[in-house]
Amino acid sequence: KNQVEQSPQSLIILEGKNCTLQCNYTVSPFSNLRWYKQDTGRGPVSLTIMTFSENTKSNGRYTATLDADTKQSSLHITASQLSDSASYICVVRGGSQGNLIFGKGTKLSVKP
Amino acid sequence: GAVVSQHPSRVICKSGTSVKIECRSLDFQATTMFWYRQFPKQSLMLMATSNEGSKATYEQGVEKDKFLINHASLTLSTLTVTSAHPEDSSFYICSASSSGGPHEQFFGPGTRLTVL
Numbered sequence: 001k002n003q004v005e006q007s008p009q010s011l012i013i014l015e016g017k018n019c020t021l022q023c024n025y026t027v028s029p030f031s032n033l034r035w036y037k038q039d040t041g042r043g044p045v046s047l048t049i050m051t052f053s054e055n056t057k058s059n060g061r062y063t064a065t066l067d068a069d070t071k072q073s074s075l076h077i078t079a080s081q082l083s084d085s086a087s088y089i090c091v092v093r094g095g096s097q098g099n100l101i102f103g104k105g106t107k108l109s110v111k112p
Numbered sequence: 113g114a115v116v117s118q119h120p121s122r123v124i125c126k127s128g129t130s131v132k133i134e135c136r137s138l139d140f141q142a143t144t145m146f147w148y149r150q151f152p153k154q155s156l157m158l159m160a161t162s163n164e165g166s167k168a169t170y171e172q173g174v175e176k177d178k179f180l181i182n183h184a185s186l187t188l189s190t191l192t193v194t195s196a197h198p199e200d201s202s203f204y205i206c207s208a209s210s211s212g213g214p215h216e217q218f219f220g221p222g223t224r225l226t227v228l
Contacts, residue, residue, distance in 0.1 A: 041224065042221050042222060102155035
């Protein structure tokens with residue numbers, strides 16, 4: 001079954017600290033993996049998108065990694081800011097239909 | 113980046129009434145639009161896929177007669193929740209793609225529906 005699992009479910013960190021969010025998937029065939037940021041009550045906003053051949057991709061303070069062999073991805077946030085408080089969703093495109101398969105997200109809270 | 117808007121952003125209605133949600137692509141032509149539903153602390157669940165000018169394709173378990181989708185133009189898709197019930201209360205999000213299939217999708221800001 002095509003699934004995307006994220007951990008931790010929630011995370012609280014202090015402003016200025018770094019953190020890493022994890023994503024494991026069992027989607028096959030794999031097309032690409034995306035990380036989205038979803039503020040409360042808003043739609044998801046794309047942070048990064050990686051294909052099979054890409055190992056790492058950065059977008060400002062966000063750095064995503066992908067290990068297609070172990071089917072794992074991570075999102076590292078550097079020097080967190082209060083505005084980083086949101087849900088971060090890992091989404092894998094793949095499967096026989098090529099649909100987007102969503103993880104449940106990690107809810108990040110950055111405290112002052 | 114491409115902008116997708118939704119209207120209204122939140123709506124409260126009485127049980128048994130119908131509610132229409134609009135999804136617009138503001139600066140590109142959306143060949144395909146997707147409708148998702150998200151319950152609290154859950155991931156987005158695809159409800160249906162609509163291509164401009166043709167009937168929507170519904171995911172298993174989604175009632176097509178209850179969730180009416182119209183994609184009459186390349187910039188507008190509407191979702192009508194008919195005879196709404198409290199269990200239909202959810203966050204409805206649309207996304208739009210400028211090419212056929214689930215390629216790069218741009219998400220709208222969502223619509224919070226509360227059915228009393």
